Amino acid sequence: MRHPDAPAPGEPLGAHYDQCFGCGHQPGGLGLIARAGEDVSVTAEFTVRSGHQGAPGLAHGGVLAAALDETLGSLNWLQRTITVTGRLETDFVRPVPVGTELHLEAQVTAVHGRKVYCSATGRIGAPDGPVAVRAQALFIEVRVDHFIENGRAEEIDAALTDPDQVKVARAFEVNP
Numbered sequence: 274m275r276h277p278d279a280p281a282p283g284e285p286l287g288a289h290y291d292q293c294f295g296c297g298h299q300p301g302g303l304g305l306i307a308r309a310g311e312d313v314s315v316t317a318e319f320t321v322r323s324g325h326q327g328a329p330g331l332a333h334g335g336v337l338a339a340a341l342d343e344t345l346g347s348l349n350w351l352q353r354t355i356t357v358t359g360r361l362e363t364d365f366v367r368p369v370p371v372g373t374e375l376h377l378e379a380q381v382t383a384v385h386g387r388k389v390y391c392s393a394t395g396r397i398g399a400p401d402g403p404v405a406v407r408a409q410a411l412f413i414e415v416r417v418d419h420f421i422e423n424g425r426a427e428e429i430d431a432a433l434t435d436p437d438q439v440k441v442a443r444a445f446e447v448n449p
């Protein structure tokens with residue numbers, strides 16, 4: 274369900290963690306930029322770079338799955354809950370050349386308790402371009418302890434003492 278304080282449609286969502294491979298400022302990462310959509314949906318773009326290749330001149334399937342995963346994960350901002358990927362099923366429909374701007378969209382399709390069912394699509398070159406990838410996913414709601422108990426102490430300690438990170442956690446109504 275869309276949280277009453279969710280970002281307005283069109284508003285950029287920013288990074289949930291500065292060192293995230295998907296949305297953070299990580300060298301070699303995706304540099305994916307997401308925006309809130311209507312209801313519980315998001316749109317995002319990511320440009321395939323040479324470091325994302327699997328075959329000559331083509332994106333690696335795992336990188337495309339990561340872009341879908343990150344787009345789906347950014348639905349957290351609209352629900353103001355923290356969820357992590359439990360299951361991600363991906364259809365690779367078309368090869369994606371290096372240099373392509375992949376236009377992604379994702380939405381929540383159902384919620385049962387802690388389970389959030391969602392789907393995503395990635396299109397080549399434009400929001401109405403040819404479909405290249407699709408995903409069906411199940412995200413599971415977790416508490417902030419999930420990260421504190423499982424993450425490496427070095428990064429967890431840094432996150433807990435970073436005011437910007439704490440602000441992001443508060444946006445998810447989490448009190449670390």
Ligand SMILES: CCCCC/C=C\C/C=C\C/C=C\C/C=C\CCCC(=O)SCCNC(=O)CCNC(=O)[C@H](O)C(C)(C)COP(=O)(O)OP(=O)(O)OC[C@H]1O[C@@H](n2cnc3c(N)ncnc32)[C@H](O)[C@@H]1OP(=O)(O)O
Pocket residue numbers: 289295342343346347349355356357358359360386387388411413415417420421429432433438441442445449
């Ligand atoms: C210190 C400061 C930190 C600050 C953090 C601040 C902000 C963070 C904000 C957002 C960040 C959040 C996410 C990141 C966003 C985007 C990145 C992309 C997303 C990812 O990349 S994220 C990484 C990959 N992800 C994982 O690293 C998960 C590893 N995994 C686990 O940690 C556990 O596996 C877990 C927690 C998933 C479940 O464990 P659990 O013990 O809590 O719950 P349980 O197993 O009981 O499952 C409950 C119900 O889900 C069903 N269920 C579970 N898994 C299923 C599956 N695979 N298929 C079908 N059904 C499944 C069960 O069947 C049951 O269903 P039922 O209730 O009906 O019986």
